[in-house]
Amino acid sequence: MKIASHHVPGTREHELAQRIRPAPDYTPNKPWPEETRVQWGHGIVPAVPFFEAFLPGTFIRGEGKDIAEAEAKAFAQYEREGRCDHQWGRQRPGGDLYTNGAGWCRKCRAFRSSMFRPITKLGAHRKPLSTMELHHLESMETDHEMNEWMDRVYPDDRADREKLKRLLRVRRHLFGTVERKTA
Numbered sequence: 001m002k003i004a005s006h007h008v009p010g011t012r013e014h015e016l017a018q019r020i021r022p023a024p025d026y027t028p029n030k031p032w033p034e035e036t037r038v039q040w041g042h043g044i045v046p047a048v049p050f051f052e053a054f055l056p057g058t059f060i061r062g063e064g065k066d067i068a069e070a071e072a073k074a075f076a077q078y079e080r081e082g083r084c085d086h087q088w089g090r091q092r093p094g095g096d097l098y099t100n101g102a103g104w105c106r107k108c109r110a111f112r113s114s115m116f117r118p119i120t121k122l123g124a125h126r127k128p129l130s131t132m133e134l135h136h137l138e139s140m141e142t143d144h145e146m147n148e149w150m151d152r153v154y155p156d157d158r159a160d161r162e163k164l165k166r167l168l169r170v171r172r173h174l175f176g177t178v179e180r181k182t183a
């Protein structure tokens, strides 16, 4: 497990985070595999404690009354995914149909970023960014450590990531973003 450097005192990222948005002190306690990158904090709106784990090709987020509970929930999901004989689809369970190539397992709700070939249709890009797309774009613009890690782990996808970033920027510029839900 690698802890995101904005949580590690003495790093440039930690110094920056202390000035902008300090993350709570926390020590992960679950046996995450070696290649996992983890981070945690409190959401902005609403301020829910969260714990996020980035594994090759996927991303797991847990939320709870505190960060330990959020980590426990994320790890329970990780274990659930490990036991599942997945059934992949483009439909997010209880949510939208994704045409960007992402897949979700109908049984355990696991997520994979490039499970299918993307479907593009005319006019599909003429719409505001969803909250999830906005978070994704912001992380591509500001989380340099994550970008370096992605480039190292998935060098073949680098051109696709750059293309997606340009596309999301154009859409944000032309169409803005959907209103954030505060419920």
Ligand SMILES: [Zn+2]
Pocket (backbone or CB within 6 Å): 081, 084, 085, 086, 087, 105, 106, 107, 108, 109, 110
């Ligand atoms: Zn599954």
